Amino acid sequence: MTDNAGQPASLTLLGLGAMGTALARAWLAAGHRVTVWNRTASRADPLVAEGATAAPTAAEAVAASGLVVVCLLDDASVGEALADAELTGKDVVNLTTSTPGEARERAAWAVARGARFLDGGIMAVPPMIGTPGAYVFYSGSREAFERHGAVLAVPARTAYVGEDAGLAALHDVALLTAMTGMFAGVTQAFALVRDADVAPRDFAGLLADWLRAMTGSVHEMAAQLEGGDLTKGVTSNLAMMAAGNGTLVRTAEEAGVGNELLAPFMALMERRVAQGHGDEGLAGLPGLLRTGGA
Structure with missing residues (x-):
């Protein structure tokens, strides 16, 4: 089963820095239902005005969707944000910049908590999101990539590079x-x-x-x-x-x-x-x- 590109999907986005905000806007503009969370809650206000739903905690944001996209400062921030979240049955897509080793460790951590995991390497700066020049490398769960491929392709072209979760970061x-x-x-x-x-x-x-x-x-x-x-x-x-x-x-x-x-x-x-x-x-x-x- 894969996402239908012609139908709106629900997803959660953790992290509303410049890149996270650009991603959220691309998904909202395409008609998808986006739940957002950011440590500084006020950063969600402009996106709420554009149709997003803000969650008060990361755990509540994760609970809202089967697809959870993470775009935070570093790998440690990912662990902190997801520490109290229930990940069983979730598809976690980590777009946080990391090393290949960190990506592999985070994948094992997510799988041990019942999630499928994709790591992503964004080859773009925020203003490029939503333009033909932006693309993202993905690696990890092929099933998760195939299921959510249409949604993931909204903000940037996608390139799946293998089941080794570290390959996208590499x-x-x-x-x-x-x-x-x-x-x-x-x-x-x-x-x-x-x-x-x-x-x-x-x-x-x-x-x-x-x-x-x-x-x-x-x-x-x-x-x-x-x-x-x-x-x-x-x-x-x-x-x-x-x-x-x-x-x-x-x-x-x-x-x-x-x-x-x-x-x-x-x-x-x-x-x-x-x-x-x-x-x-x-x-x-x-x-x-x-x-x-x-």
């Missing part, structure tokens, strides 16, 4: 990690041109175009990692890139810019070259980052 954090590294490079780039006769707005267009052009390299790396030949299809080998790093460092020094954002990555490249793998691309570097990597 996908989420891995993508955010790549984003963080990109932002480090962007920060360094703007630092280099800041004192030159270069308009940041003009440079931003060049930078965005260049980064888009470079994203194709992730497919090259994936193919090498899956195939096992880390030299196959390499267009810029590690020895050449490591040698070119010297120019990046000297340019930063000339501009009075520190290199602390890039230095660890450069050191990793140099270590791999020193091991005799200068003919590879970057695909050999992930192994060096694993605990105990040579």
Whole structure:
């Protein structure tokens, strides 16, 4: 049995921060019956005016619906909010940002209390909710995902990545990690041109175009990692890139810019070259980052 996308459903939402409020508004706009709870009760007032029902306690909010969505500050907040709730027979969907390990532990905790559990990783900021660009990774109970798929797809596109409850968080954090590294490079780039006769707005267009052009390299790396030949299809080998790093460092020094954002990555490249793998691309570097990597 699955939700019928054409019929209103009942669900509970715990947590009305910016993301929780955006989720609630999307479900209300689609005609669903939404019970809300927030530790600071006044945050529910605008949503009540839009048709939501506010519950005085988290336990009462949970009791109101079979589908319980949690969007709180952290994993500890989830445990506190659900501590007194009766979870038997409930489908708990946790959209709180967590680590894969925390998601697995929370799944076991919920199942032990009689619930089905889905963990979710939201790949969007609050203003994106309800737009085609927003999507959420889900992992955990396939039955819960299939039952509530239509409702979960209202605020954002959904992608089910497996029954291991930690997989959604792993996908989420891995993508955010790549984003963080990109932002480090962007920060360094703007630092280099800041004192030159270069308009940041003009440079931003060049930078965005260049980064888009470079994203194709992730497919090259994936193919090498899956195939096992880390030299196959390499267009810029590690020895050449490591040698070119010297120019990046000297340019930063000339501009009075520190290199602390890039230095660890450069050191990793140099270590791999020193091991005799200068003919590879970057695909050999992930192994060096694993605990105990040579």
